[in-house]
Amino acid sequence: MAIETMDVTYRGGGATLRGFLAEDRSASGKRPAVLVVHEWWGLNDYIRRRARMLAELGYTALAVDMYGDGKTGSNAAEATALMSAAVADPKALEARFQAACDRVGSQPTVDPSKIAAIGYCFGGAVVLHAARVGMPLKAVVSFHGSLGSFHKPAPGSVKAKILVCHGAADALVPEDQIAAFKAEMDAAGADYRFVAYPGALHGFTNPEADARGKENGLPLGYDAQADAQSWRDMQELFAKVFA
Secondary structure, X not given: OOEEEEEEEEEEOOXXXXXXXXXXXXXXXXXXXXXXXXXXXXXXXXXXXXXXXXXXXXXXXXXXXOOOOOOEOOOHHHHHHHHHHHHOOHHHHHHHHHHHHHHHXXXXXXXXXXEEEEXXXXXXXXXXXXXXXXXXXXXXXXXXXXXOOOOOOOXXXXXXXXXXXXXXXXXXXXXXXXXXXXXXXXXXXXXXXXXXXXXXXXXXOOOOHHHHHHHHOOOEOOOHHHHHHHHHHHHHHHHHHOO
């Protein structure tokens, strides 16, 4: 296995976007691709590591820049400002996500009919929105993502299979939001699975979550068991949709 990584620049939603591509160049033939959408902190080393991990599983992975120019926030105030600016224009947000789909789909190693997306926190909301508006993805996986909706899908319009990996002790995602999400997915006839990992807090996949939480006064925490299990749950879904 020879994982190669590179920074890639593309445009969408009125911005220059700076992503990070990872793939195994030693493998032959076209393969599925997975987009990785960052937390509210932006496209940082944690998200790059997840892209490399996906490449090690045999996928071409593109870590997506949803903020433009590769901007990142070093604290909660900066991250909130970046995220708020991004979600203020949902159509631009969709265009940036679509630009990432187009960019990874043009990769010589990729079968463009087999694209999935995963997202963390803010990124979870982004990939769920992509599913809600009917983007032709094979699957989307939200890790400790917001479940609130910008768009109510019509029955039969959700094409992607959905996996929500949620921390059962996540204080940032209220129970009524969970109930509303499930009701929305049921009404849309979506193929979805909701998994709540016992005791896991918001940010449970990120080893930096504890330090970030203390620095910013937020109820964040890493959970190695939930991290490992959610990654296995993702792989199980991908094995089915890419078969």
